[in-house]
Amino acid sequence: MGRPPCCSESNDLKKGPWTPEEDEVLKGYIQKHGHDSWRALPKRAGLNRCGKSCRLRWINYLNPDIKRGKFSEQEENLIINLHSSLGNKWSRIASQLPGRTDNEIKNYWNTHIRKKFLKAGIDPKTHKPIPNLGIFVNAISQLTASSSNLPFRVPTIMSPWTTIYDQLLHNILQIVNMNPLPNVTKSTILDSQCDFKKPDDQLLLDETINQYVMNPAEDWMKYVSNIVLEPQSECNSIDASLMGSYGDRIELSETFADCGNAIDNLFIDNQLPGLLSMAPGESVDKNIINIMNSPQSKEVHVGLDDYYDSISNV
């Protein structure tokens, strides 16, 4: 049985943001008496807070030694260097940066440095380059340029990206699972959506299916701005998040990256997975995914329901 947190001793203790009055009381008390016992401090100082809360408020905010303002380039470089050898040991990193707290450094890492790393294609955990899914995307994209050579069916009535994109997803699922998957079918992908940066006027309305489609001659993949895969309850091992645009390195979520060495091997070796045929009418009951959208970009929605309805009407 674990030890209960000190703050659970009394439900009457105040939580949440500190008021200026509380700050004054705590600051005044510590400057006068010090903080030999955090547990006893709030009672002695007349604060209705737990000792931990007082300690945190002092260490992270009230302590006059704290340096305020933006991190300098030197500080940032030092954090990166220390993190590469220490990992997420924020307090040890903070001990090397006078005036900076572990909490401040941790927040700065998570909101600034981590993003810089990912943008540069570097894994912030390992400080090493991450596998480049762009190679995969590029290869798939190039396949669209000569559809006669495609090893799978591309119905002419649909925008080419729908089929290729579903094929891409299928192969990602295959990689992640490391097991043979059944063919992609209507029930595999419940809702297929894709983001495009491409302006409205570049999209063509195909009245036969009442959908906006891309010009098949276009290199449509370069307009894809965001792809997020989210597993539904019946998925067994898929949790993938892919973000980026054509030509960029693409961020892999930790869970996705953790899905197995097969991913690393695949992309490091610049190999493509085997493409699977798409066979309408077959059904599967797992590996259901949704593809979410980025609100900033133009959303084009061509669901697989439309897809199969359209080809069944031909």
Add this chain to the structure above:
DNA sequence: AATTGTATCAACCGCCTGAGA
């Protein structure tokens, strides 16, 4: 101007560690 999405960071939670009885 209103609404919605995103970024930031203060604060909390709960586990870990080490000192002392």
Add this chain to the structure above:
DNA sequence: TTCTCAGGCGGTTGATACAAT
């Protein structure tokens, strides 16, 4: 050696500010 406890730590959350639509 074992147990208890305070302080420390890292992960996470949620309120708020800001930006975009």
